[in-house]
């Protein structure tokens with residue numbers, strides 16, 4: 518019983534501690550200018566975290582973070598990351614175009630794609646990106662469709678089987694479509710060397726959203742050892758090890774955030790133990806973090822527009838899964854805070870007034886941001902903050918039910934705000950119907966109407 522009480526107190530404290538990065542006053546002021554829903558980003562938080570990442574890997578002179586563009590392709594946010602020396606990890610031609618538009622080219626692009634279309638390889642090649650081959654057959658395919666194999670290349674490894682860490686976190690590489698077997702990797706290195714490659718990289722992504730400081734160090738040990746054997750047996754010079762993404766964030770209040778300094782230190786120890794004795798002390802460490810770089814520094818601001826009491830209690834908000842699909846797609850937890858609820862931080866889990874399903878308006882019953890969630894009482898008109906939407910939030914959006922994707926707003930370090938993507942309008946949704954006369958009429962009708970509204 519006492520144990521249980523202690524746990525409840527810990528949980529209450531954790532809930533109280535997980536607050537939005539913007540104050541009640543800031544959010545109430547923002548909704549005067551920007552209709553809900555919108556994604557809001559925290560410039561100060563992004564910068565502070567980037568400094569921590571830079572410091573954690575400062576021991577490795579070649580260290581580079583290639584931000585995973587798919588996590589958040591907003592150019593304004595990527596240009597903030599550029600100030601900290603970030604490159605771009607792209608996996609499609611449009612992501613490459615975003616990189617190019619920001620002046621990110623050459624070795625500042627890591628092209629980590631899979632099942633890659635020819636056009637994507639062609640653009641990556643044109644931009645001089647570092648190609649991270651997902652499969653051994655892609656080497657020939659690249660030559661046929663994009664040109665000669667570049668001097669610097671990388672290969673993606675998949676060890677198969679189950680990947681397990683001491684704390685039980687694991688993933689199932691044996692069931693994942695990515696990467697090459699060890700045998701293929703040795704062959705690929707030899708093949709690429711024959712085709713003129715001179716500097717080689719090694720990449721793997723073995724577990725997603727790991728909330729433990731052990732993941733990167735454990736992965737580094739696997740890759741460092743493999744790199745040592747590859748260099749020894751093939752004579753290929755390994756120039757970099759790419760630890761990819763997978764460093765997670767505490768979506769749940771009771772989770773302990775990763776300590777990037779401890780992660781960097783763990784990787785350094787593995788480097789000292791494995792690469793340095795092998796005479797490989799000039800190997801650069803790369804990362805392709807998306808979630809860890811942007812996840813906590815975005816949130817979805819939405820408003821309760823209906824409540825409904827049938828067999829369960831529902832709160833209907835003006836956002837839906839088109840704005841944030843992770844809960845619908847993976848059953849992912851996203852913390853929800855009611856802005857300015859009396860008691861705010863004190864209105865914790867234990868003292869919750871109600872148990873709600875917080876739902877969007879799609880005609881899909883999985884369009885729920887929270888299911889059976891203990892919450893403070895919510896009234897129609899209340900503003901809600903859905904936390905941790907900075908990565909794989911807006912970027913995973915879609916248009917089911919003809920629902921439109923929201924705006925993105927940056928809360929700048931100086932407290933001012935900036936619209937960094939407008940909300941979609943009906944004419945955006947209809948734009949691809951311009952091949953039809955009735956489509957063009959539809960587009961023009963909404964433009965006329967939109968014009969009058971403004």
Ligand SMILES: *Cc1c(COP(=O)(O)O)cnc(C)c1O
Pocket residue numbers: 585587588606629630722725726761762763764805806807808809908
């Ligand atoms: C998705 C992805 C990432 C980013 O993963 P996070 O978990 O967001 O850090 C990095 N590299 C590749 C190849 C990916 O597919």
